[in-house]
Every structure is written in C-alpha cells, then in structure tokens.
Amino acid sequence: MTLRLSIIRQSNKCISNVGLKRNYHSFYHINKPIIDMKLIENQILNKAYEEYVPEFGFTNKSIENASFAMGLNNNSPNAIFNFTSLTKNLEMELILFHLKKCRENLNLLIKNKEFLIEFNKKSEFEKLNYLLNKRLLMNKPILKFLPNILGKMILPNNLNSSLIELHNLSDDITYYSGDRSNDFAWYSKRFSISSLYIQSELFQINDKSNDLSDTFKFVNDRLKEIENAAYIYNSVEEWAFFNAVSTINIIKSQLAKG
Amino acid sequence: MRAGSNVKLCTKVLIRNQHTYQGSGVSYMPPKPENGATHSSLSPAQQAYLERVIRVDQAGELGADLIYAGQYLALSHNKKVKPIIKHMWEQEIHHRSTFNKLQSEHRVRPSILTPLWKAGAFGLGFATGFMNKEAAMACTEAVETVIGKHYNSQLRVLSNNFADLKDSNDKFSNSKEIEHLKGTIKVFRDQELEHLNTAIQNDSKNARPYWLLTETIKTVCKSAVFVAERI
Numbered sequence: 359m360t361l362r363l364s365i366i367r368q369s370n371k372c373i374s375n376v377g378l379k380r381n382y383h384s385f386y387h388i389n390k391p392i393i394d395m396k397l398i399e400n401q402i403l404n405k406a407y408e409e410y411v412p413e414f415g416f417t418n419k420s421i422e423n424a425s426f427a428m429g430l431n432n433n434s435p436n437a438i439f440n441f442t443s444l445t446k447n448l449e450m451e452l453i454l455f456h457l458k459k460c461r462e463n464l465n466l467l468i469k470n471k472e473f474l475i476e477f478n479k480k481s482e483f484e485k486l487n488y489l490l491n492k493r494l495l496m497n498k499p500i501l502k503f504l505p506n507i508l509g510k511m512i513l514p515n516n517l518n519s520s521l522i523e524l525h526n527l528s529d530d531i532t533y534y535s536g537d538r539s540n541d542f543a544w545y546s547k548r549f550s551i552s553s554l555y556i557q558s559e560l561f562q563i564n565d566k567s568n569d570l571s572d573t574f575k576f577v578n579d580r581l582k583e584i585e586n587a588a589y590i591y592n593s594v595e596e597w598a599f600f601n602a603v604s605t606i607n608i609i610k611s612q613l614a615k616g
Numbered sequence: 617m618r619a620g621s622n623v624k625l626c627t628k629v630l631i632r633n634q635h636t637y638q639g640s641g642v643s644y645m646p647p648k649p650e651n652g653a654t655h656s657s658l659s660p661a662q663q664a665y666l667e668r669v670i671r672v673d674q675a676g677e678l679g680a681d682l683i684y685a686g687q688y689l690a691l692s693h694n695k696k697v698k699p700i701i702k703h704m705w706e707q708e709i710h711h712r713s714t715f716n717k718l719q720s721e722h723r724v725r726p727s728i729l730t731p732l733w734k735a736g737a738f739g740l741g742f743a744t745g746f747m748n749k750e751a752a753m754a755c756t757e758a759v760e761t762v763i764g765k766h767y768n769s770q771l772r773v774l775s776n777n778f779a780d781l782k783d784s785n786d787k788f789s790n791s792k793e794i795e796h797l798k799g800t801i802k803v804f805r806d807q808e809l810e811h812l813n814t815a816i817q818n819d820s821k822n823a824r825p826y827w828l829l830t831e832t833i834k835t836v837c838k839s840a841v842f843v844a845e846r847i
Binding site: 381383384387388529538540541542603610614 | 646648649653654655656657658660663664666667670674678689693716719720721722723724725726728730731734781791792793794
C-alpha cells in the first residue's frame with residue numbers, strides 16, 4: 359500500500375523529477391540536489407550501483423537483485439521506472455545514475471573547504487585539467503563496462519538524455535574551474551570540454567597503463583590545444599576590432615581636414 | 617594627436633567608472649548567505665522565469681552598451697552631444713556588468729545569438745549616429761521606450777508571482793536575492809527612462825523620417841527581446 363501511494367505521489371511529480379536539465383543556481387533558495395535520495399527509485403539505483411554493479415554490470419540483473427534485497431518484488435522496478443523515468447529503461451537509468459553520482463562527487467569535492475584552499479591557488483587551466491582527471495578516475499572501477507555503457511548511451515532512444523548529462527558535466531567542470539564568460543565563449547568552452555571528455559573516455563578504454571597516466575597525458579595535450587586555439591581567436595578578434603576603429607578615425611580626420 | 621587624446625579619454629572614463637561605482641558602495645550581487653540557503657526552493661516555473669529575465673536583460677544591456685558605443689564613435693566630434701552620450705554610455709556599462717555578474721553567478725545560459733546582438737547593436741548605433749544627432753536621439757528614444765515597458769512588466773511578475781516562498785521560520789517573505797533583483801531592475805528602469813527624457817530634450821522629435829525610424833527600431837527591439845528570452 360505504501361509503495362503504491364509513493365508511486366502515485368511520484369508519478370504526479372514525474373515531470374519535475376525527470377528534469378535532467380541544469381537550472382538557475384540560487385544562493386538564498388534551496389537548490390534541488392543532483393540525486394534526490396528521498397525517492398524510492400534512487401534508493402534502488404543506489405543499492406544496485408553500490409552492491410551489484412561491480413559483479414553484474416549495468417544490467418537488469420543488478421536492479422532486480424537490489425530491489426529484491428530491499429524487500430520489493432522482482433518486478434516492481436519495471437513498474438516504478440515506467441512511471442518515473444523518461445527512458446523507461448532500467449539499464450539506461452542505472453547508467454544515468456552513475457553519471458549523476460560522479461557529478462555529485464565532484465560537487466561534494468568542490469564544497470570541501472580544506473580542498474578549496476589548495477584548489478583556488480591553481481590557474482583555470484590547471485583546475486580544468488584536475489577536474490577532468492578526477493572525473494576520469496571515477497570511471498576506473500567500472501572500466502570494463504565502459505564500452506558497453508557508451509554503446510548503450512548512443513542508441514537513438516537514449517541519446518538525448520546522455521547528451522544532457524554530458525552537457526551538465528562540462529557545465530559543472532567549467533563553472534567549478536572558475537569560468538565566468540558572458541558571451542559566445544560560454545558555448546564554445548562547454549562544447550570543447552564536452553568533446554574533449556568524450557575523446558578521453560574513448561582513449562581511456564584502450565589505455566593499458568596502470569594508473570591511467572596515458573589518459574591524463576592525453577587530456578593535458580588536448581587542453582593545451584584548446585587553450586592555444588582560444589588565444590589565437592582572441593588575438594585576431596582584438597586586432598581586427600582595433601583596425602576597424604582606427605580606420606574609421608583616419609577617415610574622419612581626413613574628412614575634417616577637407 | 618587624435619589617437620593620443622582618445623587613449624587619455626578612455627583612461628579617464630575607466631578611472632571615473634571605478635570611482636563612481638566602487639566608491640559609492642554599489643554592488644552587483646547581494647552578499648552570499650553565510651549559513652546556506654534561507655528560503656524554500658523555487659518552483660520550476662519560477663526558476664525558468666528568473667533564468668529568462670537574466671538572459672534577456674543581459675542581452676539587452678549588452679545591446680544598449682554597444683548602441684551608445686557606436687553613437688559615440690560616430691558623434692564624438694560634436695562637442696555638444698559628446699558629454700551627453702558619454703554619460704548615458706557610462707550608465708549602460710554599469711548595467712551591463714551587473715547583469716554579466718548575475719548571469720555567471722546564477723549559472724544562467726547567455727543568449728546564443730550574442731555575436732548577432734553585438735554586431736547589430738553597434739551597427740544600429742553607428743548608423744543612426746552617422747545620419748545626424750537627431751536620428752541618434754530618436755534611436756535612443758525608441759530603444760528606451762521599449763526597454764522601460766519591458767522592465768516594468770518584469771517587475772510586475774517579480775512582485776506578483778514570487779509571494780509563495782517561505783523563509784526558515786515558515787513565514788512568507790522574499791529572499792534577499794529576489795529583493796536585490798527587483799531593486800536592481802527598478803534603478804535601471806529609472807535610469808533608462810531618464811535617457812528617454814534626455815533624448816526628447818535633445819530634439820529626437822526633429823529626426824526625419826521620425827515615424828519610420830522610431831517604429832522600425834521599436835519593432836526590431838521587441839523582436840530581439842522575444843528571441844533573446846528564448847534562445
């Protein structure tokens with residue numbers, strides 16, 4: 359009975375729960391958590407992720423085991439997720455849970471005051487590098503499932519929610535690293551971080567080094583390329599604007615002379 | 617000669633900006649709460665509205681800043697008009713940096729058409745300034761009319777639709793964040809209307825063709841607001 363009630367309660371709210379999108383970030387109002395652990399589906403996913411994923415991977419079996427261990431019927435996850443999720447797909451929900459959990463871990467890290475003292479001394483480049491490496495390290499425990507996950511995520515049905523999560527990740531990383539851009543640079547930064555992250559994840563799959571040092575080197579090199587491109591673009595823009603204004607001034611002064 | 621005096625003037629403007637805006641204690645954001653959030657969470661609709669307000673106002677102030685920049689470039693040889701435009705331009709620079717700060721701190725997405733707004737606004741300012749002083753003032757009049765109305769409608773929504781938020785004592789009240797946003801918009805609206813007044817006092821009505829010029833610019837501004845709210 360209680361379960362049924364909670365399902366009804368959740369299905370009423372389902373649109374706001376589904377809200378994968380990043381929202382207005384408030385300081386004086388409570389912000390929605392990345393993962394709301396009050397919801398039963400997140401409790402099931404958490405148990406599956408912590409206890410069964412290392413053995414069974416991101417499969418239905420992990421979720422079934424988790425719900426069984428929580429005293430639910432084997433079949434109830436199907437019913438719950440049918441009402442509460444966009445994808446209506448257990449495996450995809452488990453993958454999305456992994457992505458959100460990693461984002462939440464980054465968020466917890468960035469709220470840690472002792473960590474911030476050291477972190478704030480770094481430059482934006484170093485911060486980006488650090489956070490990307492940190493995020494890639496979180497893939498290490500599930501590295502053997504990574505090709506499977508990526509394959510699942512790019513299926514047409516799942517692509518939309520995967521891309522939203524990817525955007526949320528790159529938005530978080532650029533914001534934490536101190537990006538305060540106000541114009542089109544906002545988009546180009548996030549887009550390049552997203553593509554860099556995908557490339558490094560693909561690189562990570564074939565990384566044979568012990569401590570992912572090859573992947574970290576790859577991230578560093580690609581970041582440097584992006585930084586160079588940004589520098590070139592900004593210099594050219596500044597040069598062009600300066601020349602445009604001085605041309606107009608020259609024309610004006612020549613006209614004034616007559 | 618000319619270039620040298622321009623550089624001097626720029627530094628002067630910069631120093632004066634720092635002096636007026638930092639010295640008078642005007643801050644872009646309310647101080648952040650020390651012990652975390654003080655109010656209940658915003659509804660998705662309220663969040664979406666705040667996001668929209670900040671995005672469109674940032675784009676608008678960017679446009680205003682660049683319109684005056686264009687007019688200044690075209691009219692800076694006119695000794696009478698120069699200080700008037702410079703005064704309005706300085707205020708717009710302050711408006712723009714306020715909304716830039718709000719946008720980046722509240723993690724709002726800026727309008728994706730920012731490059732278009734930049735080019736369009738600078739072009740509009742330069743073109744009207746190039747025509748003559750009256751046309752530039754008519755442009756100011758049209759833009760500030762639309763913006764004044766736009767700010768008023770935002771204030772109406774901010775005072776009517778944000779009354780259901782509770783503080784930690786379970787009482788209905790507005791958080792400092794909302795109060796500050798309202799206060800900012802109020803001050804900016806008054807300054808924009810002051811610009812409107814200045815434009816009319818400086819013969820904006822003598823521009824030819826007055827009706828065509830102002831109505832075109834008003835339509836352009838309204839459609840830009842419509843687009844910038846959304847993308």
